[in-house]
Amino acid sequence: MWREPQEQVESIEPPSLGLYSMRLESQRLFNFLKRAKSPETLGARVVPFGETVVGEWQGYRLIPLTETDSLNPEVIADLYRFRKAGDFPGDEKLSEVGTRQWLKKYLLEIEERVLFFVVSPDGRRLGHVGLWLRNDSELELDNIIKSPTSQVKGVMSEAVRALGRWAREFIGTQTLVLRVTPSNLHAIAFYEKLGFQVVEVDSDWQKMSVELDPWFPEYREILTAGPSIGPLEAGLVGEAVRTGWNNHHSDFLSHFAKTFGDYEEAEFVIPTESCTSALHLALWALGIGPGDEVIVPDITWVATATAVRYVGATPVFADVDFETWCLDPESVRQKITPSTRAVMPVHLYGFVAEVDKIAKICDEFDLHMVQDAAPGIGTTIRGRSITHWGDISCFSFQGAKLLVSGEGGAFVTKNAEIYRKALKISDSGRVPGTFWIDELGKKTKMSNPTAALALAQTFGVERQIEKKREIAAWYREFLGANSFLTFQRELPGTRSIHWLTSIRVDKEGFDRDKFRSGLKAAGVDTRPIFPPISTYPIWERSPAINPNATALGLSSLNLPSGVRLTRQDVARACAAIQTLL
DSSP states (O other): OOOHHHHHHHHSOOOBTTBOOHHHHHHHHHHHHHTOOSHHHHHTTOEESOTTOOGGGTTOEEEEOOGGGGGOHHHHHHHHHHHHHTTOTTOSSOSHHHHHHHHIIIIITOTTEEEEEEEOTTSOEEEEEEEEEEETTEEEEEEEEEOTTOOOTTHHHHHHHHHHHHHHHHTOOSEEEEEEOTTOHHHHHHHHHTTOEEEEEOSSOEEEEEESGGGSOOOSSBOSOOOOOOHHHHHHHHHHHHHOSGGGTTHHHHHHHHHHHHHTTOSEEEEESOHHHHHHHHHHHTTOOTTOEEEEESSSOTHHHHHHHHTTOEEEEEOBOTTTOSBOHHHHHHHOOTTEEEEOOBOGGGOOOOHHHHHHHHHHHTOEEEEEOTTOTTOEETTEEGGGSSSEEEEEOOTTSSSOOSSOEEEEESOHHHHHHHHHHHBTTBOTTSSOBOSOOOBOBOOHHHHHHHHHHHHTHHHHHHHHHHHHHHHHHHHTTOTTEEEOOOOTTEEOOOSSOEEEEOOTTOOHHHHHHHHHHTTBOOEEOOOOGGGSTTSSSOOOOOHHHHHHHHHEEEOOOOTTOOHHHHHHHHHHHHHHO
16 A cells, blocks of 8 residues: 555654754655655645635645646746746756756755745645755745736735745744845845835845744734644645555554653653553553542642542642642641552642652652653753653543643553553553453553644644743743742743743732733733642542642633743733733
C-alpha cells in the first residue's frame, strides 16, 4: 500500500525540550508542504485567505508548490509566464526548461524556502508569493509576482497579508522582511501600503520590514483558550482517517508515543483517552487501593482527587503555596499519616510545582510520587523534564490545553516494571497477543486519529510554549504596575509554560463574579481559578480548611491565554481590566 504521508512523519524533525528555533519550525513545515503527492494530501496544506473572510476574498487561497509540480507542464507554463512578465532578476535562462530547473534547484530542494500559488475560487492562478528563511531569526517575503492576465485588484496585497498571518501563527515570527531594488518605485509603494517600512538601504537593495500582529482581525470576543491547528494537523489526521486501519491501526499511536517520550525524556509512554485515565492507571499500576491515602493539592481540577477515589483510596487535601499556587511541600509533610501511600503534585496552569522538594519528602517516607502534569507539557527544572522526578507523570491533550487532540492523555514513566504493569491494565488485563484475560484491567487506549492530531501538535510544542510565554510577558508589561494585582510566580530554575496567565486581585470589596461580567461585556472572556476542591460535597469527610487555597480560590482568575492571541488582543484585555479596577 502507498504510504506517502507516513514516510513524511518519519522525516519530520522532532522537537527538542527547551529548544525553540525558527529554522527548525520553518524547515519542518516547508518540507511537509512541498512533499504532497496527491490532491487529498495537498488539500490539507492549503492556506485560506482567512478563516473568517467573507465578501470578495471568500474562497481565495494559497496553494503550495510541491515536488509533483515540477513535472506538471501546466504549472511550469504558468510559472514561466509569470516570471517572464515580471522580468524576474537573475534568471538568465528564462524559459520553461529554465523555470523547471529553477523550481527544483532554488525552491523545492532548499529547505528554507517555500512558494505558493495565489488561487481564485474558480481555480485560476493569479500569481505567486513565497517565504525564505535567510537566517535563523529573519523570515523574508520572497518571489511576489502577479499574473499578467489577472484583473483582480488587491489580490496580491491580501495574499501577502494571509501569508504573513500564517507565518506568524505556524512559524512564530513576529516580523516579515523583504528586499527590493531602490529603483522599483512601484513595488516600494505597494509594500508601503501594506505597512512595510525601510530599515536598511545599500546600492543594490532596500530592506523593508513589517510587524505582523496588526494584520490579524480584531475578534468580538477574546477567548480564554484556543488551539493552533494547521497543515500538519490536517495532513496527519486526514491520513489516519483514510488509511489508519487494519495493519496500520496503531501507526500514529506508535509515532506519538515515541516522539512524545523522547521530548519529555522518558522511555515509556502509554497514550490514553484522557489524562484522568492516565492518573487512574498510574495509581492502579502502583497497587494503591482501599485503606490507602494519597495527598493532593486543594486547588486543581477535580480529576486529581477522583482518580484516587477510582482505586478505592482516600484523597487527602494539602494546601498550596500562596505565590506559586502549587502544592506546598510543608503542607504535604503535615498531612502524612501511616496510611499515606503517594503524593500527587499538580503543575497548576503550567507552573512548575516544587517537585524536587516533594520528591525528597516521598523518599524520606517511602511514598510514591505521581505528577498530575496535565497542564505541564514542556515544563522543566534546571533544564530537565519534570519526568525525571517521581514514579509517573500524566499529561493532558484536552481541547483547552497547550497541545490538543480534542481529548487525550499520556502516561509517562522511566520505570520498566511500572510500565509493564500499566500497559497490561490499560489493555483490559489480557495476556499480550491473545484474548485471554488473567487480571482485571480497563481499556484506556487513545484512538489512532486522535494520536495523529496529538503527534502533529507535539511537533510544534516549543513554538507554542514560546508564544504562551510571550503572552504572559505582555500581561506583565501592561498590568505589572497595578498594585491590586499579583501574578502566579515562576520558581527560580524552572521553565513554566504559562498555559494560562492568571491574576489574583487584592482589593477591598472585590467581587470576582461582577468583575468577570464586566470583562465579558467588554468582549474579554475569563474563568475563575479552581475553588478548593475539598469543599465539594462528594467526599466522605470534611477536611480542615486550607487558608491559602481558600483565599486564592475566591480572588483569582484565568485571563485569555490562547496561542493565537496578538499583542493588541492582550492590550485590549488589559485596558478593560484596568478600567474595571
